[in-house]
Amino acid sequence: MAECHPVGFQWVMEAKARGAKVIHIDPRFTRTSAVSDVHVPIRVGTDIAFLGGIINHVLSNDLDFREYVVAYTNAAAIVGEDFVDTEDLDGLFSGFDPETGHYDEASWQFESQVGSGETGHTDRPGDGVDQDDPAGAQEQERLAQDESVKEADPHQAFGSGGPPLHAKPLRDETLQHPRCVFQVLKRHFARYTPEIVADICGVEPEVFLEVATAVTENSGRERTTAWVYSVGWTHHTVGAQYIRTAAILQSLLGNMGRPGGGILALRGHASIQGSTDVPTLFNLLPGYLPMPHALQHQSLDDYCAENSGAIGFWGNMRAYTVSLLKSWWGDAATAENDYCFGYIPKITGDHSSYRTIADMVAGKVPGYFLVGENPAVGHANGRMQRFGLANLDWLVVRDLQMIESASFWKTAPEIETGELVTEEIGTEVFYMPAATHAEKEGTFTNTQRLLQWRHQAVQPPGDCRSDLWFYFHLGRILREKLAGSTDPRDRPLLDLTWDYPTHGEQVEPSAEAVLREINGVGPDGRALSGYMDMKDDGSTTGGCWIYSGVYADEVNQADRRRPGREQDYVAAEWGWAWPYNRRTLYNRASADPAGKPWSERKKYVWWDEAAGRWTGDDVPDFEATKRPDHVPPPGAKAQAGIGGADPFIMQGDGKAWLFAPKGLADGPMPTHYEPAESPVENALYGVQANPGIEEIQAPYNRGNPPTSDVYPYVFTTYRLTEHHTAGAMSRTLPYLSELQPEFFVEVSPALATERGLDNGGWATLISARSAIEARVLVTERMRPLRLKGGRVVHQIGIPYHWGAEGLSTGDSANDLMGVVMDPNVHIQEFKVATCDIRPGRRPRGAALPEYVEGFRRRAGVRSGTMPIGGRVAVEETP
């Protein structure tokens, strides 16, 4: 955190000064470790084992916050008899289909209360559905088992909540039933002992227990513990399950929805949270509404069926969707034409970035826009990225500086190796210079969901323009060119609401007008005060329901700037957080079931009996006047179905899910798998890596075999404080370049001795993808770890910022990386892979691919040789 979010880290330092204990778990000893109370070096890729060990510590020693767990989690729910755990299937849960690599969730379901008095009734898909359109929902659930739907990443659409549950599960409030979640969880994690943690993670039992003790002693009524993570937890083939493990632990300890608690994602770009909320993502529409799938969602009714009868705020999905459609297609969207729902293109599977790049390499994608992103350096497998770029018809790059992804046709390493030839690359490239943050106005959404408005300081120079300008005018020109078209496929463009006011010589569209459209407008023509005002009858608009309220009262709430020193610590009058300016999500959990603060010390939001409403330091993340003892009437839908003591209002049952009966592609509970590339065997199961792992089989994306002697070392990639991501915003600047002027790798003295590496000298690193060279920093901060049976594992640290452009240049770490992905979210595992390291510089020219091929041959890996021009199809079979 000190490395990549130094200014945010001031609060950690302040907490530390006030007595907080700071524990840093990281493969490397970083600038964060330097000021922490404890640094725990861990083998990269083993965090589920570590966190699972703490969960086991909690459950084995009755250290959970029992009252919180019983009331606010699904610990009491009874899992169906058909469920079989990884402990009994050597690393697989029940329902796995080895042919497809996908799970059938049927056996993960709870026994439901439907038909009260009955027992043993499992909520299988379609069973016990009690809602407005039971047949529709049943059909949706059946279709959801289709491979193309599973590949389309439907679960990410639950990013602001959980998937719908259609029946209340049976519960055992004593948590004694052998199949209740609490007991299932306890058995599942029983083998995650301190000794196993030591075997897998390389963390000594004493150190592990020190952490486990610190965390548990600092949780409960009077105290809370926070976990902070970044892409070190997400860049894995089990990334989603990393977060799940932390969520289970924090729920058991009562650390969710409370001040000083939570699981805090530190995101790495100014508005990466915003670009997820208002998604430039293939599988999402604004506000985590799913992109409609061709198989499931041919009508608005189909689209909303699964949620239309659900409990929780997803039950209003139709109102959010219709408001979005009205924002986009205005008067053209009517009840009669399904509010133009059919205008939205349909997805049919995985259309995520890496899959699309593979299609580019195969010559299937003519046009590509790169907008402030530099995949030739910043994405896994840079060589694959560049082969993709070289096989486009045209490429539009919008950036501030010349980047490797724009100049690849002359700066790509593959030009030197002869795999690409400039004159033979047919890609037409338009470099369209962009405006900086100071040259345009608009909102960023920061890592805590806070929208902050930026004012424009100066005009952008020359041809530089905002992306708002670019897309507005591109849309305008497209619509002008299509004017008069009778082709039905052009109607979505021609009917689009695209009449934003503009200003100035550069004819800049009004960002504030766009923000107001995102907020939504009611039948009275006034900005909505929030999504609770949205209707499904076409009378309201709203481009992103969770952002509704950012323009409440016709005021740009994101531009509120009451100085922090004039506010309390919540600082609610600075910017605006979604939803409804709530700063801590699920904060009703900061009070006990009766609505009283768990402790005076940790009071945050509570029920004010006299006033008949929730109150506190924050905006309550709960219906303001719903009493804590409220019991929803039978059949109540949406938020009306949430009880007064159910804080997790986006979930179908209002509970935190220790066990996830649906929503995850790789199991209802997290379990330790080795990374795709690992030097050791899985110490827990016969199943080595995530069985649902996603791969792209092609010569440019060969994998290092597990436990291979040819690629014996583990490496991890990361950022340095002095640089930013793929480098365009830092390697181009003198003052930052000089602070970290060269690409380097960090190795321990032991590894340096083993491989003959000199501090300050050159080293070549080799994987099945490529070989790169870097300067060497020999440092005790990199430590070998001892695992099961005394096996010593060396880890290499590689900052990934470098490329061919800019003031500070060097090889790209990501050229070493292959593409293997988490099945839930299609995120690549580039926090861990294996390699070899040798002293000296890498071969040049054509000798480089030959050198890499030699390693592949020795490791028994298929050839990775690419034809000149780099156009190949993805292989159908491994």
Add this chain to the structure above:
Amino acid sequence: MSHGSGSIGRVKTWLDSWPVFRQLTGPDPLGRGAAARSKATEQVVSRTATADRVVQSVCPYCAVGCGQRIFVKDEQIVQIEGDPDSPISRGRLCPKGSASKSLVTSPSRVTTVRYRAPHATEWTDLDLDVAMDMIADRVLDARRKGWQDTDGGHPVNRTMGVASLGGATLDNEENYLMKKLYSAMGAIQIENQARI
């Protein structure tokens, strides 16, 4: 040429501005302080004081969202520093945030459209309006090439001809227009750094 009192006055002024003179006549006989002040020192003024306006902004690097104050003089940015009003950052910035002025005023910034024709070995210039028109033509062409009415018998109404990557460094309003426009043209392979 006459040398009246004006000329003598100038001499006096000149002498007063001369450190050694002040040193020997003032309370700073060692010439280490008040007497040593040069003309430039006497005229020193902070760029923050002479700015025409100060604009409140947000740092463009990571997602902490530190407040920035941008000082503008003659329509040029003369300083960017932390905004002490921000309850997030309390006026502080990291090295990258502190380099924001360099980012905006960088001499290596590309400020004109650059065009690389197919198979070309160098960049060439292109007028912005022409480039926009050419891009629009290519979008329509690629959209047509990649168009699919159905996939596996199911209506999809989409194009597989246009892909896009980026958004995490952009404004919400920009992401919104991108998703809206791409969806209307039928493009679905829309991704950004959040996936990466």
Add this chain to the structure above:
Amino acid sequence: MTTVSSASPGLPGTGRPDGNRLFGPLPDVSGDAGYEPDHPARVGFFTDTSVCIGCKACEVACKEWNTLPMDDANGTRDQMALSGMSYDNTGMLGANSWRHVAFVEQVRTVDLPMPAVGLPGRSPGTGDVHAHDRVMADDAPRAAQTSVLNAQSLSEFDPQTGQSGDREIRWLMSSDVCKHCTHAACLDVCPTGALFRTEFGTVVVQGDICNGCGYCVPACPYGVIDQRKDDGRVFKCTMCYDRLTDGLQPACATACPTQSIQFGDLDELHARADARLATLQGQGVQTARLYGRDENDGVGGDGAFFLLLDEPEVYGLPPDPVVTTRDLPSMWKHAAAGAAMVVGVVLTAFVGRRP
């Protein structure tokens, strides 16, 4: 004019013994430099290295504000290259680097049981750490020290040495800067008056006066002040003199994310530093010490002083800096005579031009 030409720039009439101006405590540096009694309080930097995270925001903020040239540093100053010295690629303070963050990596073995975490002094039994001071990184003797401020890397074996026993890593970071000495040798030796004491008590080079003679460079006991190669003149930290005139803090202190660099009235900073030192020592950090805080040291105390966690040499700081102009009074007479001669010559030239 004869007054000018004949006056000794000497010291009689100031009402103070000469020596007090050149070493030892000096309660009012600005007043001593001729500023009116209502001059601002002396300001300074207190750099608390125990909370430094080595982010180098100070280096960048300084360069942005002062529009310094890109440095090539690394000690060689002729190319931008990795230094190989931990994360320090600036190398040293110089004409183009007025802040420099030092990175010191230390490793040593420690006794079992493991060093405690938490706040030593508050949890007896675990807070008191028994640490061997067996320094493995270098041979400099080092006092035993607890690890309260520092992360611990715990491992029972060392594949490199085959040793068993836990090892502790410490990564010290410290942002160095011009010390703005109470007795500033650079200022004292400057023959042109380019270096001067500001009303804030800081020491600043006046670029419009400096002629690049370079006398100040060897005079500085800390090796701070430096000539710019292509320019010849000397440059160093001004404590953002221009910003001070606008009521702002220096750029580095403004940016510093963890308040490792604190700016303020020197008296107040002294009190703050004393309190911080007491806190740390109360927590068992026996090696914590203040550097440049003592007005009885060889430079009369520093305007920029530090809280260190180890010996000054570890951070590249001289252990006992002494103002190089202790013996200046005798030297000064010669310099003054020279200066008077220059004055005379210039005036003559001026007069000579009269028609």
